[in-house]
Amino acid sequence: MVPNRIKYGVEDNVKKLYEGPQKCSCCINWVEEYPDNLRENLLATNEVKQHAIVTKYMRNHKGDKPLVLHSIDIQSSILKVVLEEVFEGYSGITTGLDNLSFAAPFQAFFRRLDRLEEGSRNRDDPKALYQTKLLYEIINNELKESVEIFKDLVAHKVITFEYLWALFTPGEMIRTEKDRIFLLNDADYGNSGGFTLWVRFIDWDGTQFGYDRATISIPKFDGTRPITDLEGYPASFDPGLDGVKATLVMKGKKFEELQGFHYMAHRGMVVEANAGVWSFGSETRHVEGRIIVDAGSYFRFNPHEVKSLKSLDDQGKLLEIPGMLKNTDIHNSTFTSSYDAHYGSYNRTPREVTKPYRYSDDRPLTDNELILCTQSVRGFSLKTKHWASFAVADISNIKWDENAFESLVLPSNYKQLILSFVEGQLHYKDDFDDVIEGKGRGIIILLAGVPGVGKTLTAESVAETLRAPLYSMTAGELSLDATNLEESLTKILEISTKWNSVLLLDEADVFLEQRSSSHLERNKLVSIFLRMLEYYRGILFLTTNRLSAFDSAFQSRIHITINYPPLSSSARSQIWRNFLLLAPNKPKPSEPLAPDISVSESSAPPKAAGTTSDVQTLVPDSHHTRVETHAPLLTSISEAEIMKLAEIDLNGRQIKNVVKTSRLLARRLGKSLGIEEVNTVLEATSPNLLSESIKNEIS
Template identity: 30%
Template sequence: MPTDQTFPEYHNPPAGVPLSEDNRRTRNLPTEDGFADAALSPVQRKPVTRPGPGPKGMAEAGIVTQRVRASKLEYKTVEEIWNEREQRYKISGAVEVPKVSKLDEYLFVVRSRTYLHATQPTVYIDIKSEHLRDILRCLLEGVRAVKLDGDMPSVNRDLLFNLLPRLEGPGAEAPKARESSANAVQHLNILVDHIKAAYRETENRLQSLVSRGEITYDLLWALFKPDEGVYTLHPGTDAPMAFIFNSAMEKKGQDIPYFGMDGHCFDFHGIGFGQTRIVVCIARFSGVVRISDLRVFPLQYHPEKEKVKSRLRVNGKKFIDMMSGRHCYYKGIAHIELERAKIYRLGVDGRIMVDPHRFRQVNPNYPKLRETNWLKCSGKKTSDLSEDDLLFFAPTLFGFSFKDKFWGEFAIDNTSEVTWSEASFDQVVIPQGRKEIILTITDRYLATTRGEEEVRPDDLILHKGRGKVMLLSGPPGVGKTLTVEALAESKQRPLYAISMGQLSSDAADLDIQLREIFETAARWGAILLFDEADVYLARRSPENIERSRLIAAFLQTLEYFDGVIFLTTNQEQSFDPAILSRIHLTFTYEKLNRDARRKIWQFFIINAGGTSINKVELDSLATVNIDGRQIRNTMSIARDLAAKDGDLQFSHIKSALSTCSISVLEPGFTAVGHGLYD
């Protein structure tokens, strides 16, 4: 980034510091060997023999002069250019010396390097003073963008300008007081004065813009400060998030300049809690824009800063609570990252399972999980986090959408507790004895997932035959699927429902797919449902080898499942005998009779608030010979029709039935010899 002032070759010390004779001489006329290469590392400090005045010189008189590191309370500016012959950057006019460089005698060197194809030079501060280096290490401890671990480290001067509050603000007093050497504070003050002078015009421009809540593209680098919070929206879910800013650099993508930023936030990758890298950018723009209109901007400039910070803290706490796994409701955008930074987004409205550990097992090559995207954690545990730390959590967790069969990232801000319909199983219209059997078997096997009971295997082979498979058979619309859905509600367990059309038609892929499904369902203690199972599990024939392989894969995986599986079918007679032999219980559903239809109508009418529908009208509806699914669909249309009139009326239901060309008998009438009515 450009700075605003061009400096002379030598610079005066602060007022009150006397100049030596050597200093006076070197300030007036620099000599050739004064341009030693700043990039050279110091070597052993051997005495340097210099010729002095007089015919014999100082060497002949036995007098030697030894250079002392950081002995001059001055700094020096040099320019570095690319040397094509040597294929490296060299200080202009420099002479290589095998001894201690003359530049090492200064507190620091201001080194200007113009990179290839760059329009402006990049300026570095090469620190020579040990006192200055040590106090900077103390003041800038924890700042990731600053590397001060070398003997004579270099720091980008723009970065030091952004860190001026740390060098001279209230927070700097305690570290300065702990520093025993007065030289360290003196050397630091010389550096601070230099930075202030170099960026005086930049600071004036910046403050003028920021006071109006505005910024220009060329000053973005001065707006973002290391280790400060930055606000943005998550690119996959549009969820609000904040991260800690580390560093930035102007880059080019497809010849379009952009301001690229690097930061980090707390995250959980399925194995351990740590910090993940965040990379965002701002495309080049012209003129002046409002800071809060930027795609990314410092959190302190948000117009509703306190409200946003409160929301982020809540999400941080939810993240910690949910990162080990949680069954919850989700409404919003979810996403999954594909290769080459492509993002697939999906609107989700339903129940999900948050489970980063299982996501990692199923998607081991997911880009975000690569080690290069994970930073070394500071050693903090979740129990040690402060309220400010809670601001800087990833806005998403890995999970699975049961409705969409979709593994992806889900915004914590869009999650809520599941609302269970515990009484729904009581409303299922099936014989009471059948309900009790289903409940008893399910209760026993769900208890094993909570560690309350150990189920002995039914097979001689270890880990084989410990699950229970139940087949629900009958015509469409009699409540087979509803039975399983209501059971999951009453037991407050996830329902993992698989349509057989979602499975692979390749036997090898199917085997992998089924193992993944069964292992996932067992981990979550979910009730597993394979709907319309006859599509895959129909009787094998010698000429259909591929179907035989599919059934063999299903049988092999089924043997080792440790849980409860429900299969539904409209055609039990078409099942392969080997599948039927693995089924523990089969329940056959009969076609709905008038009494069953009456109960179903009554359930939906009560749920819809149809209090004005009387017993005679309900009996009239029960005579219509339709199945449960048709009743549900009819009531859905009736509720829409009633929305404009207020309460649900009998007339609304009649109108809904008429859309399917079904007429309802007037209350009290009986149809004789008509198949549509009972």
């Protein structure tokens, strides 16, 4: 005979079970009778399974009550339907489970007690109404004291550590002291003794927007704390929340606009992702200068920081909390963020890999999403040559020097020739190619001359005129080991091409010198450099002090060679004027860096040289300087004094340094820059260059 099948939750009553003698170390022995008269464990018995609700009590080892409610099991299918309505949108609760259990202190019921009460009064089904009333009476009796205490605390806008669990509701917005807003996934007491908030925010990984994860830790404290003094607290307690939201929406829009890659200016602290351009490490420093915002390249060259973001559209059921975004339960996912680790005081846990999600560019972020955006972007500092995270608030549009190329004293036909090459390369790089596909698409310009005559300034001025990034490097920044050189150069050429950069290699002699049988290692470097240039698709300026030592193989690869002769007196006077014009004004962070020098050239036509039709060598005449009309000098130095200063044999870089030091001296003395300060600096730094007549003239 087949026994009757047990029907779960059909009896309209409550079954009490009690903690009995311990039988194992991993679970509690639940019994039917009061612990003074123990019987066998009854959880698995048919009689227990028939009850709609099972409450479990355990011995109380502190306090006045001998027993405390441990947990509640919901076995009634009717009651589970009711609870589905009560917990609609509540993260982490699936009411349809066969084993639906709630453990003390019953945070979920605490947050939805009003809904449960409403359900206990408004039910068409008498059986559902009765079972809901039973559950409400149990929960209300258990939470009544906690509710009263919590309401009293909140009325005074304070909280105790013991009642933090009651303060936070999954799905609500969390405000932090850093004027950030996060979305709460979960909150609980941690093993370390503190209280942890698992939150999420919106980030960009180079191809998509999505949710990333973080944790906020609240250390254990005694007594009460103002709610708004917590490391993280419900945003609804902030009286200025509307203003904070408005500010975050604006910052979020700026963050959204910075997807892709952008050439920008920056002034502020950064968190560097590595100790070198392509190496690991981390460092915080102040950076003022031009940057490239490019999260895609950041993660490509820093694969240890690659992110997995959760889809913005994977919201799950929605929480009915005013002003809150809706969420899914992802509190087991984790995240590491360099910028927020330094600036947000949020403790991170290791990242969990999830399936990538591609964001649709057709859907802009909503205001509710914009306020959750991180406040940093990733990219590259052209000044420090480091990948880093930059605060969105510290990023601005570049204030271009509209006269950069005009102030370069080169003959106009030289300028037009240089610009025609580089502009053509930027806009029509695919129109010219070698017989072998991929070769010969770059433009290489060689600038030759002694230090301080204007080589670097030429490249800077071209980049400024084209509004293109200038990636400047020296031979010292590249490895002299053949294997490492190829790896580093490959990466630099790759990103320079992607960013349409003007690439400048200063002091390139070591890679361009004539090969010989006695220097095999250097021969490798030259060969690698030659091969890499063959396939480079961008604009490259090379500077050298020793043109005569070049390997002959480079001659056919260089499109223009400009020889810079030593500066003439008239050229130096022009440089003095240029830097004295800048002297009273401190450069702004978004302005281009002051050029190394300004060079004086003639307007004589260029002379052709080389073996191919696209190779030209330009030799400016330093004795016939074309001087433009200049604005009045904002110093007390006269034109006659400038002409005397020009007789001193200084190069452009030295003149810049003298003016800079003189300006600092004048500022220290509380006066405008005059010839006395310049004379003091010259006598201290270049006494051997000053003749007695010059000393007398400028003193």
